[in-house]
Amino acid sequence: MIVIEWLSAPWPWYFSGMMISLLMWLMLYFGKTFAFSSNFRTLCAMCGLGTVSSYFQYDWKSQIWNVIFLLGAIAGGWLSSAYWMGSGIPEVSEYFISDLMAMGFSAPTSMQPSELYDLQHAFSLKGFLILLLGGIMVGFGARYAGGCTSGHAISGLSNLQWPSLLAVLGFFAGGLFMTYVVFPYLFSK
Amino acid sequence: MRYIKFFFAGVLFGIIMVKSEAFSWYRIQEMFHFRSFHMFGIIGVAVVLGILLVSAIKRYQIRDFEGQPIVFADKAISFWRYALGGTIFGLGWALSGACPGPMFVNLGYGVYTMGIVIVGAWLGTMLYGLVHNYLPH
Numbered sequence: 001m002i003v004i005e006w007l008s009a010p011w012p013w014y015f016s017g018m019m020i021s022l023l024m025w026l027m028l029y030f031g032k033t034f035a036f037s038s039n040f041r042t043l044c045a046m047c048g049l050g051t052v053s054s055y056f057q058y059d060w061k062s063q064i065w066n067v068i069f070l071l072g073a074i075a076g077g078w079l080s081s082a083y084w085m086g087s088g089i090p091e092v093s094e095y096f097i098s099d100l101m102a103m104g105f106s107a108p109t110s111m112q113p114s115e116l117y118d119l120q121h122a123f124s125l126k127g128f129l130i131l132l133l134g135g136i137m138v139g140f141g142a143r144y145a146g147g148c149t150s151g152h153a154i155s156g157l158s159n160l161q162w163p164s165l166l167a168v169l170g171f172f173a174g175g176l177f178m179t180y181v182v183f184p185y186l187f188s189k
Numbered sequence: 190m191r192y193i194k195f196f197f198a199g200v201l202f203g204i205i206m207v208k209s210e211a212f213s214w215y216r217i218q219e220m221f222h223f224r225s226f227h228m229f230g231i232i233g234v235a236v237v238l239g240i241l242l243v244s245a246i247k248r249y250q251i252r253d254f255e256g257q258p259i260v261f262a263d264k265a266i267s268f269w270r271y272a273l274g275g276t277i278f279g280l281g282w283a284l285s286g287a288c289p290g291p292m293f294v295n296l297g298y299g300v301y302t303m304g305i306v307i308v309g310a311w312l313g314t315m316l317y318g319l320v321h322n323y324l325p326h
Contacts, residue, residue: 010208010209010210011205011208011209013209013226013227013228013230013231013234014230014234016205016208016209016211016230016231016234017230017231017232017233017234017235017238018234018235018238019201019205019209020205020209020231020234020235021234021235021238021239021242023198023201023202023205024235024239024242025242026198026201027198028242028246028253028259029253029254029259030194030195030198030253030254031253031254031255031257031259032195036288036289036290037288037289037290037310039289040289040310040311040313040314041314041318043311043314044311044314044315044318049315049318052315052318052319053315053318053319053321055317055318055321056318064192065192065195066195068192068193068195068196068199069195069196069198069199069202070199070293071196071199072195072196072197072198072199072200072201072202072203073199073200073202073203073206073290073293073294073297074199074203074293074294074296074297075196075199075200075203075297076199076200076201076202076203076204076205076206076207076294076297077203077206077207077212077293077294077295077296077297077298077299078203078297078298078299079200079203079204079297080203080204080207080208080297080298081207081297081298081299084204084207084208090210090213090215090216091210092215092216092219092224092225093219093224093225095222095224096215096218096219096222096224096225099218099222099224100215100218108213108215111210111212111213111214111215111295111298111300112213112214112215112286112295112300112303113214113215113286116214116285116286117214117300117302117303118302119302122302122305123302128305130284130285131285131302131305131306131309132305132306132308132309132312133281133284133309134281134284134285134287134306134309135281135285135292135305135306135307135308135309135310135311135312135313136281136309136310136312136313136316137277137278137280137281137284137309137313138278138281138282138285138287138288138289138292138306138309138310138313139281139289139309139310139311139312139313139314139316139317140274140277140278140281140313140314140316140317141274141275141276141277141278141279141280141281141313142274142278142289142310142313142314143274143313143314143317143318143321144270144273144274144277144278144317144321144324145270145271145273145274145275145277145278146264146265146270146271146274147264148278148288148289148290149282149288149289149290150288150289150290152275153232153236154232154235154236154239155239156264157236157239157240158235158236158239158240158242158243159243159261159263160240160243161263161264162264162266163264163265163266163267163271164264164271166268166271166272166275167271167272167274167275167278168275169272169275170271170272170273170274170275170276170278170279171275171276171278171279171282172221172279173275173276173279174275174276174277174278174279174280174281174282174283175217175221175279175280175282175283176221176279176283177276177279177280178221178279178280178282178283178284179218179221179222179283182280182284
């Protein structure tokens with residue numbers, strides 16, 4: 001019972017951080033790096049986009065290992081939801097719940113807000129454009145910056161790369177601008 | 190079959206993202222509101238241990254499972270690509286609440302509308318491929 005309880009409970013931050021380091025070590029031990037977003041470049045190249053841009057003309061077959069990692073990530077998400085979900089509600093702070101109310105969102109009832117991700121909202125014109133545009137900016141920004149949270153914030157900072165620190169500062173600048181300046185126009189009571 | 194280990198590494202990644210709740214929009218937004226130490230703690234511990242790990246690998250010349258030396262490529266020096274690219278990434282990260290890895294973890298978790306964000310990220314990558322010659326790097 002204790003094992004089941006431990007598996008279904010969310011992990012504390014220090015254990016989560018340790019596990020990410022372990023994963024990074026595992027990828028290095030396998031002779032690769034922990035960097036996820038280059039998969040999108042590989043997926044573009046696999047779809048034959050080398051014909052429209054030289055950026056997609058490279059030996060993408062050497063990156064298949066990372067696409068396999070991507071498939072594993074999907075399976076890991078499924079496995080967690082099937083067996084170790086726990087309450088399925090993130091344990092965010094009370095202060096943040098009042099922030100949510102002020103933004104016009106309700107308190108969490110699942111891992112993703114229904115105001116963005118349920119079918120009704122995601123397939124309304126506004127909701128669809130928000131999700132699509134959010135994705136476009138993540139995809140575009142990750143390739144422009146040459147990495148995402150895994151490639152820059154974890155792998156890059158671990159290797160003391162100044163460019164990665166600059167990119168991470170950019171991640172936060174963009175995130176804070178979106179949160180404090182753009183959100184009030186997008187979401188209001 | 191030599192790829193199977195990457196599948197299991199991906200499974201581990203998915204479990205870590207779910208169990209740490211880092212794949213949740215709420216946790217990302219909570220971080221940008223500075224309302225909890227949770228996400229800062231996760232990234233902080235991962236980076237501090239990562240720095241120790243990488244410096245140990247370099248100092249003791251630790252090799253990978255095939256006996257090859259583990260090499261770290263330095264990121265190219267540039268200002269605009271990291272500052273502008275990073276900022277654009279951050280805008281999308283705060284909006285969708287998902288960075289590239291967790292997008293797919295969410296899909297497996299059952300948030301199927303995350304597929305819209307994934308298609309968006311694919312389009313964004315294609316867009317970068319089309320215009321990258323005209324951007325400051």
